[in-house]
Amino acid sequence: MVRRLFSILILLTLxxxxxxxxxxxxxxxxxxxxxxxxxxELRLSGASSDPLEPRVPDIAGISMEFAGASKNVSMINGVTSSQSTYTYVLTPTQQGSLTVPPISISVDGHTYTSEPLKLQVGVSSGQTSPGPPPPGFPPGQSPWGGPQDQLPVTPASPEAQPVLVECEVSNTHPYVGELVVYTFRFLHRVQLVGGVNFEPPPPTGLLREDLGQSQSQVTRNGVAYAQSEVRTAFFPTSPGPLTIAPTRLSCQVAPDFLDRNFTMVGDGVREMATQPIELQVLPLPTEGRPPSFNGAVGRNFELKASLSKTEIKAGEPVKLQVSISGDEHPDLLLDPALPAWPGVRSYSSDASALPYEKPNFRATKTFKIPLVPQQAGQFQLSDLSWSYFDPSARRYVTLTASPMVLKVEGGPQATASHSTSPSAPVDPLRGPQPGVDASQGWALESGIALLSVLPWGLSLALLVLGHAHYQYEMSLQTDRARLRRIERQVARAKTLEELSHLAYQGLEIRKGMALKGLPLLRLREILSGEMVDQLEAAEAARYSPEGDSDPKKMDSFRQLLLRELRAGDLK
Amino acid sequence: MRWLLLLWLLLVVPGWSEKPNLDQLLQQKRWSEAVPLLEAQDRLNNNDSGARLYYNLGLCYQHLNNLGRARVYYQAALRRNPWNSSLQSNLALLKAGLTEPEPDESWTQTATHCAPPAVLAASMLIFSWSACGLAWMYRMRPRERWLWGGLGCFILAVISTCLWFAARLAPLQAVVQPETAFLMNGPGGEFTQSLNVHAGNLVEVVREQGDWAEVEALGKLRAWIRRDELMLVP
Structure with missing residues (x-):
């Protein structure tokens, strides 16, 4: 019987x-x-007709979902061959060694069965034992998140696909504000024509920051692909279900007729999209929440605090700088609550965030808080704490900054503080100033500026006038001007002596030489005879008893003199 | 006659009870009572009072937590007497408490209130006249000390004049009054919104158009704001 069955089996295989x-x-x-x-992946190749869908039994400890089927037909040298692929997504729900039983398929009246497959299932990271779900999580659903791979929309065996897109998230069950890294990968094993159009998912209900891109070479089932990976940090802002929309990508592949697996579809343009990813955002637990918690969620936070000055005078402000670093979005890092330090008053802070680090998201936010000590003395600024929720440990963590010492020197306030209780508040503002002072509006009047410019204006005017006067004086010293003056004086002269004196002055200017004191003979050579006679007559009339005011003589002398003075050009 | 005397006593005697004067109110820290008296005095001076009055007004409003008005009067006092150390200290505390911190003022802004206007005017006059006089003396009788003295006075006169003009031509300043005011990209509510400013922020008024004023705020940002949300610095 056994032999018969064995023979039949061999025959069927043959x-x-x-x-x-x-x-x-x-x-x-x-x-x-x-x-x-x-x-x-279940692959049927060599069948001449379309097979029926395979019968996949239920597997204990594994949830199964049908992901899709594809068929690839090729003709080489007149021989037609086809390959059908059925893909399922298995999600183990319990640890241990699980077995995928043989799966059967009927083709052309024959039944073919696959080999059983072993799957070793371990414990996911962050989980010591598969204990109860965290409080507040709906029953009947798996509470544990973990890396999940999403299938590309275009199912098929990978080696048949020239381009692929896939995406994954680091955690499908994050807490509110927890970092979720969304990774999108684009794989291609053929040349692309032109650029790639990439449309990331809209960040609805999420805070989003880019973590950069990377290129690498990967191998999938023995086939080399060029991989482009885009990582994005998402921070859910409210609890409940949340969907990350598909990432869409379109590209144009270049034809590669040497590749036997290559099939040209249309003009080579491929439009692909990933599956949407469902997130279940968990609310933060209320139990154990410390008072200093204000919404930050993440791991490995650091808290640093320092003072801009350690010694100040009473009433002077000092800046307290608090820096918080961690894998939380800066918009979700809120002001730390300061403890009630006695004798120190705080004001609103000024926050600034540094550019976050890539590729692993880490942000630093700094708060500068003005502090004003209200009395002199030494202040111990301690117990500055800040809390966050660690999703890995599922507990709240409180960080405390190192204590700081502030020394405040005061004038009169220092002595007063010794006599009163240390906690007596002192007004940091300076006191009023009694009395009334005069308005200073006059000081900005235009008249002040004019008044200050006045001496320079006066000086300028004086200089200008002086120069003009000098010019005028100089103009009076020319020969022509002197002759004119002499002519006017000649017209007004009343005595022959005066006329004689003016005659000498005028004729000296005319001749350009001194004439007074020259001998008579020399005078006759220079001047005209008539003029010399008149001069002699005038000289003699000085001693004449008739006097030297004879009008007739004066007129004739005057006429002659004016004629002589006006005759010819000046030298 | 008796009745007239009685009537006079009834009218005048209540005024005999000693009203606390302004200095007493300030010493007793009765800020809300002192404010109306100070403002009345300022109105009597045609909004051109001395630095001390504006300082006291600013102090009263700062104690009453009205940052907008406190800043207005502190700035007015600063223009008139920037050497007042109490004013500097209180203004620093006020700036530290602003919701929207302001950038540090530039050197040109500092020049507009580096010295009281009276000091600038006096130094401008004195140095100008001295320089001119020394120049004339040097002209009459050239002596080296008169030359250097005249040059020194001239340089000081130029510096004083520049600072005086900086104070004289300082831009019109105003302070935001409401807790939060919106800066718009145009003179109207239909324009898009720019940044927000808060009570106590100092702005420079560039021009006015209707109910709106174009201002420079928060370090050279030009935008429009409602005119009634500002109070000009006297």
Whole structure:
């Protein structure tokens, strides 16, 4: 009986082998953790007709979802061959060694069965034991998040796909404000024509920051791909279900006719989109929430506090600088609540955030808080604490800054503080100033400026007038001017002596030489005879008893003199 | 006659009870009572009072937590007497408490209130006249000390004049009064919103158009704000 069955089996295998039908099942990985997704691929090749859908039994400890089917038909040298692929997503729900049983498919009246597959399921990270879900989480749903791989929209065996898109999130069950890294990958093994149009998902209900891009070479099932990876940090802002919309990408592939797996679809333009990702945002627990908590969620936070000065005078402000670093979005890092330090008054802070670090998101936000000590003395500024929620440990963590010492020197306030209780508040504002002072509006009047410019204006005027006067004086010293003056004086002269004196002056200017005191003979050579006679007559009339005012003589002398003075050009 | 005397006593005697004067109110820290008296005195001076009155007004409003008005009067006092150390201290505390911190003022802004106007005017007059007189003396009888003295006085006169003009031509300043005021990109509510400013922020008024004023705020940001949300610095 056994021999007969064995013979039949061999015969069937031979027939199948002779026909080239191959039915193979394969897992994307043989080891995974609870909650992680594993791809189960069932491939039928060599069938001449369309097969019925395979019968996949339920598997204990594994939830299964059908992801899609594809068929690839090729003709080479007149021989037609086809390949059908069925893809399932398996999600183990319990740890241990699980077995995927043999799966059957009927083709052309024959039934083919795959080999069983082993899957080793371990414990997911961050989980010591599969204990109860965190409080507030709806029952019946898996509470544990973990890396999940999303299938591309275009199902098929990877080596048949020239381009692929896929995405994943670091955590599908984050807490409000917790960092979720969304990774989008674009793989292509063919040349692309032109650029790639990339449309990221809109950040609805999320705060979003880019974490950069990277390029690398990866191998998928023995096929090399060029991979472009875009990482984005998302921070959910409210609890409840949240959907990250698909990422869309379109590109144009170049034809590669040497690739036997290549099939040209249309003009080579490929439009792809990832599946939307459902997040279940968990609310922060209320139990154990410290008073200094104000919404920050993350891991490995650092708190630093320092003073701009450690010694000041009473009434002077000092800046307290508090820096908080961690994997939380800066908009969700709020002002730290200061403890009630006696004798110190605080004011509104000024916040600034540094550019966050990439590729692992880490942001630093600094708060500068003005403090004004209200009395002199030494202040111990301690107990400055700040809290955050650690989603890994699922507990609140409180950080405390190192204590700071502030020395305040005071004038009169220092002595007063010794006599009163240390906690007696002192007004940091200076007191009023009694009395009334005069308005200073007059000081900005235009008249003041004019008054200050006045001496310079006066000086300028004096200089100008003086120069003009000098010019005038100089103009009076010319020969022509002197002759004119002499002519006027000649007209007004009353005596022959005066006329004689003016005659000498005028004729000296005319001749350009001194004439007074020259001998008579020399005078006759220079001047005209008539003029010399008149001069002699005038000289003699000085001693004459008739006097030297004879009008007739004066007129004749005057006429002659004026004639002589006006005759010719000046030298 | 008796009745007239009685009537006179009834009218005048109540006034005999000693009203606390302004200095007493300030010493007793009765800020809200002192404010009306100070403002009345300022109105009598045609909004051109001395630095001390504006300082006291600013102090009263600062104690009454009205940052907008306190800043207005402190700025007015600063223009008139920037050497007042109490004013400097209180103004620093007020600025530290502003919701919207302001950038540090530039050197040109500092020049507008580096010395009281009276000091600037006096130094301008004195140095100008001295320089001129020394120049004339040097002209009459050239002596080196008169030359250097005249040059020194001339330089000081130029500096004093520049600072005086800086104070004289200082831009019109105003202070935001409401807790939060919106800066708009145009003179109307239909324009898009720019930044916000808060009570106590100092702005420079560039021009006015209707109910709106174009201002320079928060370090050379030009925008429009409602005129009634500002109070000019006297």
């Amino acid at each position: 027939v199948a082998w002779a026909q080239g039908v191959e039915w193979v099942a394969a897992l994307s990985t043989t080891r995974c953790n609870v909650g992680e997704q594993v791809m189960l």
